[in-house]
Amino acid sequence: xxxxxxxLAGMAIAAVAFTxxxxxxxxxxxxxLFIPLLTYRTGPFAGSGIPIADGMRDxxxxxxxxxxxxxxxxxxxxxxxxxxxxxxxxxxxxxxxxQNPLIYNPYSTGITLQLIPKASVDQIPVLSMAYGLSAAADxxxxxxxxxxxDTYWDGxxxxxxxxxxxxxxxxxxxxxxxxxxxxxxxxxGREPIPLLEQFAKDYGFTLTQxxxxxxxxxxxxxxxxxxxxxxxxxxxxxxxGAMNPTAVKxxxxxxxxxxxFIGVWWSGGEDDARPAGDGAKGFKTLNFNGVGQDFPAIxxxxxxxxxKDLSQVSDTSRVGENLYNRGVMNSFLMAEAIxxxxxxxxxxxxxxxxxxxxxxxxxxxxxxxxxxxMEGFMAPLKLSCEDHSGENDVYVxxxxxxxxxxVSDWFAPMKDVVRPMLVKAAEEYVASNQPWPERxxxxx
Amino acid sequence: xxxxxxxxxxxxxAADMAVFPIRQDRIGIxxxxxxxxxxxxxxxxxxxxxxxxxxxxxxxxxxIGLNILTGYCGQLSLGTGAFMGVGAYACYKLxxxxxxxxxxxxxxxxxxxxxxxxxxxxxxxxxxxxxYLAVATLAAQFFLEWAFIRIPxxxxxxxxGAIEVASRTGFGITxxxxxAGALPRYFxxxxxxxxxxxxxxxxxxxRIGRSFMMIRDMDIAAELxxxxxxxxxxxxxxxxxxxxxxxxxxxxxxxxxAAEPSAFSINLSFQILFMVILGGLGSLIGCFxxxxxxxxxxxxxxxxxxxxxxxxxxxxxxxxxxxxxxALIIAILIVEPHGLxxxxxxxxxxxxxxxxxx
Numbered sequence: 001x002x003x004x005x006x007x008l009a010g011m012a013i014a015a016v017a018f019t020x021x022x023x024x025x026x027x028x029x030x031x032x033l034f035i036p037l038l039t040y041r042t043g044p045f046a047g048s049g050i051p052i053a054d055g056m057r058d059x060x061x062x063x064x065x066x067x068x069x070x071x072x073x074x075x076x077x078x079x080x081x082x083x084x085x086x087x088x089x090x091x092x093x094x095x096x097x098x099q100n101p102l103i104y105n106p107y108s109t110g111i112t113l114q115l116i117p118k119a120s121v122d123q124i125p126v127l128s129m130a131y132g133l134s135a136a137a138d139x140x141x142x143x144x145x146x147x148x149x150d151t152y153w154d155g156x157x158x159x160x161x162x163x164x165x166x167x168x169x170x171x172x173x174x175x176x177x178x179x180x181x182x183x184x185x186x187x188x189g190r191e192p193i194p195l196l197e198q199f200a201k202d203y204g205f206t207l208t209q210x211x212x213x214x215x216x217x218x219x220x221x222x223x224x225x226x227x228x229x230x231x232x233x234x235x236x237x238x239x240x241g242a243m244n245p246t247a248v249k250x251x252x253x254x255x256x257x258x259x260x261f262i263g264v265w266w267s268g269g270e271d272d273a274r275p276a277g278d279g280a281k282g283f284k285t286l287n288f289n290g291v292g293q294d295f296p297a298i299x300x301x302x303x304x305x306x307x308k309d310l311s312q313v314s315d316t317s318r319v320g321e322n323l324y325n326r327g328v329m330n331s332f333l334m335a336e337a338i339x340x341x342x343x344x345x346x347x348x349x350x351x352x353x354x355x356x357x358x359x360x361x362x363x364x365x366x367x368x369x370x371x372x373x374m375e376g377f378m379a380p381l382k383l384s385c386e387d388h389s390g391e392n393d394v395y396v397x398x399x400x401x402x403x404x405x406x407v408s409d410w411f412a413p414m415k416d417v418v419r420p421m422l423v424k425a426a427e428e429y430v431a432s433n434q435p436w437p438e439r440x441x442x443x444x
Numbered sequence: 445x446x447x448x449x450x451x452x453x454x455x456x457x458a459a460d461m462a463v464f465p466i467r468q469d470r471i472g473i474x475x476x477x478x479x480x481x482x483x484x485x486x487x488x489x490x491x492x493x494x495x496x497x498x499x500x501x502x503x504x505x506x507x508i509g510l511n512i513l514t515g516y517c518g519q520l521s522l523g524t525g526a527f528m529g530v531g532a533y534a535c536y537k538l539x540x541x542x543x544x545x546x547x548x549x550x551x552x553x554x555x556x557x558x559x560x561x562x563x564x565x566x567x568x569x570x571x572x573x574x575x576y577l578a579v580a581t582l583a584a585q586f587f588l589e590w591a592f593i594r595i596p597x598x599x600x601x602x603x604x605g606a607i608e609v610a611s612r613t614g615f616g617i618t619x620x621x622x623x624a625g626a627l628p629r630y631f632x633x634x635x636x637x638x639x640x641x642x643x644x645x646x647x648x649x650x651r652i653g654r655s656f657m658m659i660r661d662m663d664i665a666a667e668l669x670x671x672x673x674x675x676x677x678x679x680x681x682x683x684x685x686x687x688x689x690x691x692x693x694x695x696x697x698x699x700x701x702a703a704e705p706s707a708f709s710i711n712l713s714f715q716i717l718f719m720v721i722l723g724g725l726g727s728l729i730g731c732f733x734x735x736x737x738x739x740x741x742x743x744x745x746x747x748x749x750x751x752x753x754x755x756x757x758x759x760x761x762x763x764x765x766x767x768x769x770x771a772l773i774i775a776i777l778i779v780e781p782h783g784l785x786x787x788x789x790x791x792x793x794x795x796x797x798x799x800x801x802x
Contacts, residue, residue, distance in 0.1 A: 086707055091495045113608060114700055186704060187603075429603075
């Protein structure tokens, strides 16, 4: 009896498997713009992944609802769940790439690294918004990869610049100071180290490092014990997922002065600061997108998407949170690139090659931001053939116990230091990945 | 009726000892090989090749590796993911020093590095057994993962901290890197897996495999009749790690194309261990079944809503997926604790007496 049932179950599975493999996946339809979103609403990084996924999706849905798409063409959005897992990320890529996708947003350094070499072969651009491979900012060598508005090295230089500002403004004031760097011990967290070490030498401060292994993210007491012993004047953090709230809590526990604790933009979620309660007051992070609902575009999302129950956000109050707005900005960049590509080609239905040109010629001016209901939401952004990152202005925000408050003006990272490093890193990447395809796409 | 060996006479000892003594089995394996080498390449889409078949075969090979150690020699190991990582990093270093050599040579050669590391971490197995050994191999997992992150030489000091696969050729065909087509990669993986499975099946049926099983079943008795535990256990670690190392190198070079150290985390070790347990300890066919169940089933479940025309959120599908696969694992292990291989055996037994069961 048991075996009969098992056999039946087995047959059922086989039948499903057969239909699954035999039926081709949904084909691309004419007259639409297809954007697959590689998101993660499950797994250990879901806490950061959900607001980003909601923001990306809701902005595109809003364009469909409010304007009927872009240039009259509807956008088809499809989410593919990666769980922040590189194996599944590649599977998502392979399963959607035959449907004429315009662009990919991997939202994981691991998946980005796998897609970068594929991008030029499959001719589908990759947008890794302020994450992934910093060297990809060199558009001459990475024509299909875009990482606006800033790279991690821009972030590290901005953090050092901000600290110098706090100390009186001049970089020479850093002499004799001690700066601690706590980071996720993976490619992501290790990337800024060469730059920080260089700065330490140039400006005469001491750099102390506190690596947090990925499987020990929620247990940082030993690192913070060392922080208490070393007493750095400032702390810089490169964290993601569960590492952030843990670090903020531990910092509060050892009574580290929170206004001297500065995180990168990926450490600035509401849920990163909130769990530490009052102790988190004063915690600062870098940011490049506006926070809150006081933007016409965000209001449109609420009217056209959230109120119509087309969004997956659990509560309207979650709209406008930092990571949600970052997702919105990500989709805004894509939408603007589509618009640019439509203007350049004169077609309304564009393909991935047009999209690449659209990204490269992206020029979001202050007027355009105002027109799109995004005034003050982000700094104006211009990409070019050489520069796929833009190295844009950032600002510092501070947690007041309830929300993030902007506490600095927009300021530029140290382009003069970072740019040569980017070019050098890009050359090294290409040298170690020979034969690397030459750029064939013309600059225009 | 169809599956019965009546009338098939064996006239020599060799015929009686054959791997597939029954004609129907021989036909079956020939059909499977024909489908794998001819049918799938002819009809399969790129997605089927790159996202289903290649990972499935690579996982099956890693599962064989762990099964040799755990299923045949009785040594529980949680270091599989790290040993796969050793293979991947060894292959990466070798091919960056000798970029012009056939990549297949380095894929196989990287297995020896993994074997050497496996032997070192197998040393504690002489003194400790069972769960305690599992904890000792866990040390391998953590140490090696640390090494992958912390030793810049291993990843050529890339700024990204990951290993990235460049274009490499074998027999004049581009086999790795972004420009490599799905078919050449599939054939390379398939050839390696078929040959190594064949070697494993011969190894395990011979003197060496029997000494593994003697150690597994009762090590004191095995020692008394002349099996040296030191040699046998370390050999099992070496062979097992060799297989895992080759699988790891293939995983990065033929499938993923780039890997961060976290790709070889403890989760990968568990993934392979589940494949072994679910497929059946001490069975080669079980390795393929286990790998298929754990890898292919979730992919298929993910496709179901689309095929049926339902619009379900990706995250919901993923949650449902966890529930279904988890429940099926529990159900299968309750029905048949010896895994899918044992079920297959029972099914064959039933087929032999069908339609007149007794």
